[in-house]
Amino acid sequence: MKKVFRISILGLILLLVGDISLSAQSAADIVKKMDQVVYSPKNMKGKNKIILIDKNGKEEVREAIVNQLGNNKRLMRFTAPASQAGISVLSLPNDVMYLYLPAYGKERRIASSAKNQNFAGTDFCYDDMESVQFSDKYNSKMLSTEKDVFIIELTPKAKSDYSKLIIHINKEHYYNELIQYFDKAGNKFKEAHYHFTKVGNYWSASEIVMTDLKKNHTTKMQMYDVQYDTNLTDDDFTVRKLVE
Amino acid sequence: MAFQTKLAELIIRLKWLIIIIVVALSLFFGYGLRYITINPDIISSLPDGDQVAHLYKQIGNEFGGNDMGIIVLETDDVFTSEVLEGIRQITDSIQFTQGISYVTSMTNIMNITSSEWGIEIGKLVDEYDLPSEQKELDELRDYAMSKEMYKGTIISDDGKATAIMFTLQPEGDKQSVAREIKTKIEEMKLPWKLYFGGLPLMMNDVNDLILNDIIWLIPVVFIFIAGVLILSFQSLRGLLMPLLAAGIAILWTIGIMAYIGYELTIVTNITPVVLVAVGSAYAIHVVNSINNSKTGDKKKTIVKALTYIIVPVILASSTTIVGFISFVFGSYLLMIRDFGVFSALGTAIALLLSIFFVPALIAAFGKEQKIKSTTKKESKNTLIDRLLMPLVHFVFNHPVRTLSIWGGVLIICIWGIFQIKTSINIVDYFKKNNPTRITENIMQEKFGGTMPIFLVFEGDIQEPEILKMMMKTETYMKTDPNITIAQSVADLIEQMNDAMGEGLAIPDEKEKIEQLWFLLDGQEIMEQLVNDDLSKGIIQAKFASIDSDEMETFIKKMEVFINENQSDNYIMSITGMPSIYVRLNESLIKSQYTSLLIAIAMVVLIVGSILKSLKKGVITAIPVVTTVIILLGFMGITGITLDIATVLVASIVMGIGIDYSIHIMTGFNNFIIAGEGVDSAIEKVLFFSGKAVVINVLSVSSGFIVLLFSQLVPLQNFGLLIAVSMIGSGLGALTILPAILILANRKKNSINNK
Incomplete structure (x- = not known):
């Protein structure tokens, strides 16, 4: 009797371990698949509406025209509010970023050594804005499989402000629906809800709602008038173009 | 007299009911003690209507808090990778404590740099890649020490200390957050010297000192007063009754505070000490009166004693209560107002206990000490009588000189009043070596x-x-x-x-x-x-x-x-x-005068109306007003500052000190009514009530003098000043008052003789 019991325990352990290794394998695959969907090379033009909502529910709206080439060249030109119209940000590979302030008529290269700082009043930090693929930045572990989504835990490979991320990936289309961010003390402090729509051949994040749970501050990023496979080239992402 | 006698008889008849009620209530309020909390925060005591305080609180709410904590790390050189790592750990630990708005330290402070190639908005150091090479550390030192934003702000000028500053969220229990942070960081066992400062942390220390004071001082106060009582009464009854009355009054008062949700503050924690001293006084008078009224029959003795003592005791307590109540109208800080309310309440409780409970207890358990009724003369040989005798002689022989001496002292003290300094800073609460x-x-x-x-x-x-x-x-x-x-x-x-x-x-x-x-x-x-x-x-x-x-x-x-x-x-x-x-400073001086004037006016009115003569009311108040002037002068001359505790003294002295004069005046009146001549009435009252006054002065002052052992400076000064003032007003009642009465009488006689 005792023996049988022991064997069944062993069997159970084997089963569990086996399952873990199995899901670790597939979790990594799923995240890679998501990266392919979300970061599929894009040559894109579109408009961006950024809505900042503070803890009292007060909204502040910014609008920008966004051009993007591949995953690592992006030019954002703000059109609203009036006080920020014309401010442009050019992001190039390897964390190179240029800023143009029309009131000064000059561009400056800007950098942030601290990736955990929020970008221009949004709830997205420089780290969140980076176009580095999840599978490169994180180790993944399957937590559970729900009806529509895979729930996967991501732990950073390098030092990070996040202790872990929990990501919900759509089973059918492999885009992320939800990301929960946990701080170094293990508390959930940020949460992003994604809404993807299909534009042509691509899945496009038409809305991202990022909430800072500690500050009770929300940023809604909406993309519209999105066009893919446009005629943008590297020449459209130069400092000269930024100042124009 | 009929009313007092009827009341006395009723008390004896209902003695068991009274005892049961007191025991039941004591159990109830004693249970309430478990709910009492301490609030050492002086800011929370500022009235909301105050503009400066309002703005301060508003800034706190709008900008993530106004309470700042600072941790200083001291070492030989802060620019080493080990120290930076330590700072990072402390910063992280504070950051992830609930109730913290912001942390600023060397490892997360903002840095804006610009060069030909552009701008960098970042941090002074990268917390994920702290400088470790000597070259990097030297560069960091050169850069940080060249910027006003860091040098003298978060890094000391000599580079040997660094500050980690944090802001506490305005809502929530700041003290416990501060305590949690301190504990967490101490548990890290970092090898450097750490200092914890700033208001929230200081408040915790005040809190601990208050607690410490309550636990250690109150029993000591009891022991001191017990000593005085044993020496004075040389009987178990004389020892137990006053202590019991005071102890129960404290229990009820703190119990009531706890049940209705009031907290002990740096000021209200004096209440128990005040009540030991004040609360015992009425029982002392009742017991003294019973001892002096021996009739051979226990019941008759108690009735006789109560009939004699009820009025002066009520009078004495009502002036004390008025002294406390004056803080309700005169003070700016809520904690001082609360002190007034609860001390007044406690005094009223002590009065009720002295009139009802003490006689009931004696009626139930006491024995009539028959032999002593014949030893009146013998009692004149006690220590106190030996103290009183020369005083009485001096006053009788030199009434004018007596008043001149007081006059001289007054002049010096009036000069002293103008030298008074105020101090309100919380840092001043702590002794120099704390x-x-x-x-x-x-x-x-x-x-x-x-x-x-x-x-x-x-x-x-x-x-x-x-x-x-x-x-x-x-x-x-x-x-x-x-x-x-x-x-x-x-x-x-x-x-x-x-x-x-x-x-x-x-x-x-x-x-x-x-x-x-x-x-x-x-x-x-x-x-x-x-x-x-x-x-x-x-x-x-x-x-x-x-x-x-x-x-x-x-x-x-x-x-x-x-x-x-x-x-x-x-x-x-x-x-x-x-x-x-x-603002507090200004209000302190204003509080002092307002509450003092209210106290004087009320006391004169009460005494005057009971003695049915405003003139007598004024005369009765002279010794204690003199004492208050001497008290304030003493503060000016010795440099004891007016602070949130010492500001209470004058009005308390007014309320308690007047009692001595009241006992002398009412006693004097009683003897005159009984047909004694003025001189003999004065002599009799000095021995009869004088003894109770001396016992009272000694017990009250010895109670307060214990506060010298308090860890909090304002309480030390408070104790010393009350003790000095009690002796002053006791002496005043025993010398100024008789001298005035003697002189007034001689003047009247000389007019009559003419």
Whole structure:
């Protein structure tokens, strides 16, 4: 009797371990698949509406025209509010970023050594804005499989402000629906809800709602008038173009 | 007399009921003690209607808190990788404590740099890649020590100490958050010397000292008073009754406080001590009266004694209550008001216990000591009588000289009153060698202190005019030797403008400011400097000195500056701890006079109405008014400051000290009514009531003198002053009053003889 019991325990352990290794394998695959969907090379033009909502529910709206080439060249030109119209940000590979302030008529290269700082009043930090693929930045572990989504835990490979991320990936289309961010003390402090729509051949994040749970501050990023496979080239992402 | 006698008989008849009720209530209130909490926060005691306090609280709510904690790490050199790692750990640990708004330290402080190639808005060091090579560390040192933003702010001038500053969220239990942080960091067992300072942490230390005082001092006070009682009465009854009455009064009072949700504060924690001293007094008089009224029959003795003593005891307690109640109208701090209310309540309870419970107990358990009824003469040989005799002789032989001596003392003391200094700073609560005070000195020396100042600007914060005014104000503030640190969003705008290549200045065009804002937006520091809709911005500064005069000078100077520089486009105002301290200081003096005047007026009215003569009321008040003047003069001459505890003394003395005169006056009246001549009435009253007065003075002063062992400076001074004043008013009642009565009588006789 005792023996049988022991064997069944062993069997159970084997089963569990086996399952873990199995899901670790597939979790990594799923995240890679998501990266392919979300970061599929894009040559894109579109408009961006950024809505900042503070803890009292007060909204502040910014609008920008966004051009993007591949995953690592992006030019954002703000059109609203009036006080920020014309401010442009050019992001190039390897964390190179240029800023143009029309009131000064000059561009400056800007950098942030601290990736955990929020970008221009949004709830997205420089780290969140980076176009580095999840599978490169994180180790993944399957937590559970729900009806529509895979729930996967991501732990950073390098030092990070996040202790872990929990990501919900759509089973059918492999885009992320939800990301929960946990701080170094293990508390959930940020949460992003994604809404993807299909534009042509691509899945496009038409809305991202990022909430800072500690500050009770929300940023809604909406993309519209999105066009893919446009005629943008590297020449459209130069400092000269930024100042124009 | 019929009423007193009827009441006395009723008390004896209902003795068991009274005893049962008292025991039941004591159990009930004793159970309530478990709910009592301590609140050492002086800010929470400021009335909401106060403008400076209101603004201070408002700034706290709008800018993530106004309570600042500072941890100082001291070592040989802060620019080593080990120390930086330690700072990072401390910073992280504070960051992830619930109830914290912001942490600023070397490892997370913002840094704006500009060079030919561009701007970098980042941190002084990368917390994920702390400098470890000697070259990197040297560069960091050179850079940090060259910038005003860091040197003397978070790194000491000698590079041997660094500060980690944090702001506590305005809502929530700040004390427990501060305590949690301190415990967590101490548990890290870091190899460097750490100091914990700032108001929330200081409050915790005050809290511990209050608790310590309550646990250690109250029993000692009881022992001291017990000693005096044994020496005076030389009987178990004389020892137990007063202590029982006082103890039960304390129990009920604190129990009531707990049940209705009041907290013990730095001031209300004096209440128990006051009640030991005051509460025992009425029972002393009752017991003394019973001892003096021996009839051979226990019941008759008690009735006779109560009939004699009820009126003077009620009178004595009502003046004491009035003394306490005067704080309700005269004080500015809520904790002083609460002290008045609960001490008055406790006194009333002690009175009721002395009149009902003490006689009931004696009736139930006491034995009539028959032999003693014949030893009246023998009792004159006790220690106290030996003390009284020469005094009585002197007063009788030299009434004019007696009054002249008092007059001389008064003149010196009136001069002394003008020398009184006030002190309200919490740092002054601690003794010179207390670690908290030492920490505070280090904070002052190395990091410009811990006392926050906020200059508030209301208007469109992105307007160049306001930002320029902010810079002008900062520059002006820094001309004061006590201001080393001042920062606002204007500093950041200047640095950003510089980074854009247009120099360290506020740009003249609003568009430029708005666009620079784009980059600053979302930086954590912005929330501490401007509000959400940019209608309000603050200059944060710290004041280094704890000297009231220096604070007052600074605040006055700033107020003039603010008035001169107001504009239609913005409103400027100042708040912060120095402003609050200055306000408290003013209010302290006002409180002192208001409550004192109320106390004097009420006492004269009460005594006058009972003695049915306003003149007698005034005469009765003379010794105690004299005492109050001597008290204030004594403070001025010895340099004991007027603070939140010592401000209470004068009115308490008024309320308690008058009792001695009341006992002498009513006794004198009784003897006159009984047909005695003036001289013989005075002599009799001096021996009869004089003894109770001396016992009372000794027991009250010995009770208060115990406060000298308190860990809190205001309480030490409070105890000393009350003791001195009790002796003063006792002496006054036994010398000034008889001298006046003798002189008045002689004058009357000489007129009659003419």
